[in-house]
Amino acid sequence: MPPRWTLDKKILLGVSGGIAAYKTPELVRTWIKSGAEVEIILTDTAARLVSPLTLSTLSKRRAWRDEDLTSDEHGWTIPHITLGGWADALVVAPCTANVLRMAASGDSGTLLGAAMLACHAPKIFFPAMNSHMWANPAAKANAQLLRERGCRVIDPDSGALACGYEGEGRLPSIETIVDETWFSLCPLRDLEGKKVLVTAGPTREYIDPVRFISNPSSGRMGYALASEARYRGGDVTLVSGPVSLRAPSGVKIINVTTAREMLDACMAELAGADLIIKAAAVGDYRAVNYSGQKIKRASGPMTLELAQNDDIAHAIGRAKSPGQILVGFAAETENIRENALKKIEAKRLDMVVANNVSDGAGFGSPFSDVEIHFAGGRGLSPVYVSGDKWEAASGILDAAVTLFRMK
Numbered sequence: 001m002p003p004r005w006t007l008d009k010k011i012l013l014g015v016s017g018g019i020a021a022y023k024t025p026e027l028v029r030t031w032i033k034s035g036a037e038v039e040i041i042l043t044d045t046a047a048r049l050v051s052p053l054t055l056s057t058l059s060k061r062r063a064w065r066d067e068d069l070t071s072d073e074h075g076w077t078i079p080h081i082t083l084g085g086w087a088d089a090l091v092v093a094p095c096t097a098n099v100l101r102m103a104a105s106g107d108s109g110t111l112l113g114a115a116m117l118a119c120h121a122p123k124i125f126f127p128a129m130n131s132h133m134w135a136n137p138a139a140k141a142n143a144q145l146l147r148e149r150g151c152r153v154i155d156p157d158s159g160a161l162a163c164g165y166e167g168e169g170r171l172p173s174i175e176t177i178v179d180e181t182w183f184s185l186c187p188l189r190d191l192e193g194k195k196v197l198v199t200a201g202p203t204r205e206y207i208d209p210v211r212f213i214s215n216p217s218s219g220r221m222g223y224a225l226a227s228e229a230r231y232r233g234g235d236v237t238l239v240s241g242p243v244s245l246r247a248p249s250g251v252k253i254i255n256v257t258t259a260r261e262m263l264d265a266c267m268a269e270l271a272g273a274d275l276i277i278k279a280a281a282v283g284d285y286r287a288v289n290y291s292g293q294k295i296k297r298a299s300g301p302m303t304l305e306l307a308q309n310d311d312i313a314h315a316i317g318r319a320k321s322p323g324q325i326l327v328g329f330a331a332e333t334e335n336i337r338e339n340a341l342k343k344i345e346a347k348r349l350d351m352v353v354a355n356n357v358s359d360g361a362g363f364g365s366p367f368s369d370v371e372i373h374f375a376g377g378r379g380l381s382p383v384y385v386s387g388d389k390w391e392a393a394s395g396i397l398d399a400a401v402t403l404f405r406m407k
């Protein structure tokens with residue numbers, strides 16, 4: 001599930017006549033499942049490529065068509081004005097070269113064209129077309145003009161295109177479209193201009209090519225933090241251990257495996273970071289002797305010698321400059337406050353997020369029960385957040401923003 005602030009957001013989806021229109025039912029379903037309301041306007045060509053009945057079934061509303069622009073069926077209501085004024089965001093996906101031109105030139109000859117003009121909400125266009133069409137200076141100029149006017153035009157992905165060509169022109173994934181929509185709709189922009197470095201997931205320490213020491217961290221907390229920080233305007237880098245989560249859109253991702261790789265990546269990204277959040281569950285130990293060949297099963301017990309890994313939060317705590325805010329995590333089962341405060345001191349953290357893992361929350365679970373404690377001297381009282389990882393992420397970022405304001 002996405003963050004709670006996405007609930008009840010009103011999205012006006014313009015579907016134009018690109019082949020990728022067949023993907024829009026899944027897009028609508030995703031938005032509806034997350035609690036958004038969706039109105040849909042199809043162009044006449046789009047209505048030949050995707051079924052308006054499918055879209056209206058999924059959105060639980062009528063799917064508007066070009067013929068509705070001048071229909072007298074609606075009495076005194078004027079659909080393009082009503083729809084344009086209703087929306088919190090207008091998303092055009094897929095956006096044909098033709099609709100891109102219409103939007104850039106203010107062509108209001110269709111319901112979608114008129115609604116785009118009448119809409120004052122943020123507008124996001126997802127052009128999708130043959131790679132030569134997208135490379136054409138006419139299409140590029142229309143995209144540029146829209147950007148100059150404050151619209152967001154998201155470059156298409158590269159890859160195999162439905163028309164048989166290979167190149168730039170693919171509609172981005174549904175997850176990317178959804179992420180970019182939430183970014184435009186996020187009510188907070190309090191991390192704008194801030195560089196945020198987040199670590200997430202477990203690390204793996206290989207013993208031989210097929211065996212490793214790790215932990216059950218899912219990475220969800222770090223990924224929620226990275227997504228939410230980006231929605232709030234941050235320039236986010238996510239250093240991630242091996243997880244099965246999708247990289248959030250608009251976030252720079254650095255994939256690592258071992259604790260040492262994570263440390264190196266963090267140190268390389270540290271300069272310029274305003275906020276560093278260490279949400280990864282980093283392995284404390286690694287095998288002293290890595291076996292290049294698979295270790296054969298022997299009779300009797302086996303002893304594995306382990307060496308301690310460097311403590312990444314500790315290393316960053318020593319290296320950070322006064323303006324940088326460092327946030328650590330502490331998974332605790334007892335004496336939570338006491339252990340959290342000790343960690344702040346030992347690692348020179350600005351705040352610590354103590355995760356109460358005694359009742360199953362935390363590791364690998366979608367729920368979090370966290371206490372946020374601050375380094376002494378600022379007179380800040382602890383903050384308690386109970387809920388899903390999105391709520392924990394919001395609480396942690398709110399606390400970091402408070403620290404920025406006090407610096």
Ligand SMILES: Cc1cc2nc3c(=O)[nH]c(=O)nc-3n(C[C@H](O)[C@H](O)[C@H](O)COP(=O)(O)O)c2cc1C
Binds near residue numbers: 015
């Ligand atoms: C099968 C098919 C697929 C098409 N796919 C695209 C496309 O992906 N992107 C695009 O810009 N035009 C595409 N076109 C061309 C548009 O459909 C055409 O320019 C049309 O006038 C667009 O109308 P609309 O922008 O009002 O939806 C396609 C046409 C056909 C027949």
